[in-house]
Amino acid sequence: xxxxxxxxxIIYILLMLSMGYFMRDQSSGKSYFIGDKNFGWFTLLxxxxxxxLSAISFISAPAFVGMKMxxxxxWLTFEFGVPLAMIFLSLVITPFLYKAGIVSAxxxxxxxxxxxxxxxxxxxxxxxxxxxxxxxxYTVALLLESVFNIHFWQTIGIICVVTMLYxxxxxxxVVVYTDVIQMFIKYFGIVVCLGFALYxxxxxxxxxEHLDKERTQVVNFDSWGFNGDTYGFFPMLFGxxxxxxxxxxxxxxxxxxxxxxxxxxxxxxxxxxxxIVRFFVTFTYCITGLVIGTFALVTPSFKALIPxxxxxxxxxxxxxxYLPNGIIGLVIVxxxxxxxxxxxxxxxxxxxxxxxxxxxKRFKFSEKQYSLYSQVCVVFWGAVCVFTAAIAGDIAExxxxxxxxxxxxxxGPILATFTLAILTKNIxxxxxxxxxxxxxxxxxxxxxxxxxxxxxxxxxxGCIMTLGVAYLSSLFNAKKVLKPLESSSLAFEFWNKxxxxxxxxxxxxxxxxxxxxxxx
Numbered sequence: 062x063x064x065x066x067x068x069x070x071i072i073y074i075l076l077m078l079s080m081g082y083f084m085r086d087q088s089s090g091k092s093y094f095i096g097d098k099n100f101g102w103f104t105l106l107x108x109x110x111x112x113x114l115s116a117i118s119f120i121s122a123p124a125f126v127g128m129k130m131x132x133x134x135x136w137l138t139f140e141f142g143v144p145l146a147m148i149f150l151s152l153v154i155t156p157f158l159y160k161a162g163i164v165s166a167x168x169x170x171x172x173x174x175x176x177x178x179x180x181x182x183x184x185x186x187x188x189x190x191x192x193x194x195x196x197x198x199y200t201v202a203l204l205l206e207s208v209f210n211i212h213f214w215q216t217i218g219i220i221c222v223v224t225m226l227y228x229x230x231x232x233x234x235v236v237v238y239t240d241v242i243q244m245f246i247k248y249f250g251i252v253v254c255l256g257f258a259l260y261x262x263x264x265x266x267x268x269x270e271h272l273d274k275e276r277t278q279v280v281n282f283d284s285w286g287f288n289g290d291t292y293g294f295f296p297m298l299f300g301x302x303x304x305x306x307x308x309x310x311x312x313x314x315x316x317x318x319x320x321x322x323x324x325x326x327x328x329x330x331x332x333x334x335x336x337i338v339r340f341f342v343t344f345t346y347c348i349t350g351l352v353i354g355t356f357a358l359v360t361p362s363f364k365a366l367i368p369x370x371x372x373x374x375x376x377x378x379x380x381x382x383y384l385p386n387g388i389i390g391l392v393i394v395x396x397x398x399x400x401x402x403x404x405x406x407x408x409x410x411x412x413x414x415x416x417x418x419x420x421x422k423r424f425k426f427s428e429k430q431y432s433l434y435s436q437v438c439v440v441f442w443g444a445v446c447v448f449t450a451a452i453a454g455d456i457a458e459x460x461x462x463x464x465x466x467x468x469x470x471x472x473g474p475i476l477a478t479f480t481l482a483i484l485t486k487n488i489x490x491x492x493x494x495x496x497x498x499x500x501x502x503x504x505x506x507x508x509x510x511x512x513x514x515x516x517x518x519x520x521x522x523g524c525i526m527t528l529g530v531a532y533l534s535s536l537f538n539a540k541k542v543l544k545p546l547e548s549s550s551l552a553f554e555f556w557n558k559x560x561x562x563x564x565x566x567x568x569x570x571x572x573x574x575x576x577x578x579x580x581x
Contacts (some may be wrong), residue, residue: 062209062381066390073246073394074223077239077401081227084235093232093435094164094413095321100237102330105318108240109331110339111247112314112406114346116201116399119247121373122346123254126276127354128372133276135292136347137574140340142301144567147336148560149302150310151329157483158316159325165417166316173482175490176422181497182478183418185471186313187411191442193467194407195449200373201400202450208377209393217450220400225443228405229436233321236405243398248342250395253388254379255349261383262356269581271359276351277581279574286515293515300517303524304469307476309335314410333559337566351581353379408446412438466516470508473523474500481531488535496531500524 092098125132161169167186171179202216228236262268284293309315309332322328353375357364366378380392415438416431426434474497481488481496500523507514507522 062389063386065387066393069387069390070394070397073397074219077223077227080239081229081231081235084231084238093432094409095317096232096234096237098321099323100318100321100327101323102327102334104237104241105322105327105331106334106338107244108237109315109318109335110342111240111244111402113339114247114342114399115197115403116396117197118346119251119396119399120201120204120376122343123350123353124372124375126347126350128357128367128375131291134279134347134351134577135281137279137343138292138294138297139301140343140570141294141298143305143339144336144563144570145302146305146309147332148563149306151332151559153483154306154310154479155319155328155332156325159319159322159328163320165414166311166313167414167418170478170482174493178478178490178493178497179418181494182475183414185475185501186414189467189471190314190407190411191445192449194404195446197403198400198446198450201396204373204377205393205396208374208381217447220397220404221443221447224401224404224408225440228409229439232435233317233409236409237318237321239405240402243402246398247395248345250392251346251349253384253392254376255345255352257384257388258349258352258356258379262352262359268352268355272351272355272581273358274578276354277578279577280571286518287513289513291515296515296517300520303476303520304472304517307472307520308468311475311479313414314406317410317413329559333562336563340570404446408439408442411442415442466508469516469519470501470504470523473504473520474527477524477527477531481528487538488531489538492531492535492538495534496527496529499530500527
């Protein structure tokens with residue numbers, strides 16, 4: 062790295078800070094967390110994708126495809142459940158959350174079940190999201206330190222301090238608009254890496270000549286994930302459906318964007334296009350990993366730079382040794398952008414849940430005081446994430462798996478809770494809480510004592526356990542039932558145009574994925 066690379070990084074930091082300054086005005090206290098409810102589908106789509114396709118995805122997904130033992134293009138199977146999850150959310154979950162007029166997604170649960178259920182899920186969200194965010198920042202800082210000689214604490218400082226400064230005053234508005242810019246930067250960065258990898262290797266034909274064909278297989282119908290095998294078709298489809306339905310529809314980091322949309326129609330457009338566009342973005346990440354991994358096979362000097370036990374260093378090492386100055390700075394900015402978009406979203410969501418689910422239940426504030434204490438919460442959770450990053454350690458071969466494991470303990474039970482809140486009338490708080498706790502405990506048991514079961518199944522098994530225990534325990538309730546949420550009387554729109562598109566696209570990605578080994 063030279064002065065040109067550092068100049069590009071400094072310009073990017075100044076751009077982010079200036080956006081935070083010019084977007085600092087809020088029309089009300091709660092607009093800090095949901096904007097002015099005037100976002101359209103395009104802005105929300107890019108913001109949502111920027112959050113999901115984080116710095117961990119930028120670094121670790123290509124590493125999984127190109128270098129990790131047992132990896133390869135099977136990473137695309139993560140996308141199989143996405144279109145179906147978007148259909149479920151558009152028809153079942155999101156209409157009720159959007160029309161409820163809430164800031165925290167978990168307020169919806171209090172209206173239906175009571176405060177205890179809301180606090181259970183809010184607490185689970187705060188613990189799991191703050192920990193996973195800290196781990197993500199730790200990973201990026203560690204990689205940048207080891208590869209680019211950017212000191213660990215300097216990296217954390219750039220990511221956390223700059224992110225806190227630009228998001229502190231602007232709230233969700235600045236988070237969303239900076240996400241849009243960061244999404245373009247991230248995609249540009251990965252495409253640049255792909256182009257230079259092909260150039261250094263001698264072109265597409267040389268890549269195909271030396272490609273490890275075993276890494277091109279995507280779909281495996283024989284792997285069920287019960288005997289230590291992973292990434293089979295069925296666990297990735299069913300477990301993925303639950304994971305993404307819960308993440309996009311019940312997780313505050315994503316629900317905030319839905320609640321900030323100008324209309325429910327805009328939310329549905331966003332879901333439809335997210336179910337389609339993110340597949341092609343992920344495919345770009347995977348092809349980049351496959352090309353750079355192949356380049357490592359034909360370039361022993363490059364392969365020697367990547368520790369066998371640390372495949373996540375593949376992309377950073379390639380950036381450092383095979384990109385020209387100036388481009389190195391741009392791609393490092395892409396890594397910073399990926400980390401910042403995730404951190405700003407997560408900290409804003411953590412602050413929103415803290416304020417809405419805990420603080421405002423005990424204290425009453427004016428609009429000005431609400432904004433002030435919201436900013437205090439942002440600073441607090443930023444500090445928590447910094448602390449977590451400082452003490453975090455590796456808990457998986459590639460950190461992206463670790464983050465997903467943490468989420469998969471909770472995603473299924475949380476989706477079951479929201480689904481029962483909308484579709485049932487006779488399940489009470491004690492039934493729901495019992496089901497929720499049982500579902501989480503089942504997943505913890507599977508993690509600790511049944512390692513042969515692929516962790517993607519946890520999403521489905523936790524969901525089924527929560528549904529079953531909550532329903533069966535409700536059979537012992539007295540005849541008097543809890544009054545359902547008013548919005549549950551709304552009629553479902555069981556079919557719309559976006560549903561057709563997503564079903565067709567789901568079929569397309571299955572056949573496309575099956576065909577990859579035949580044309581690569």
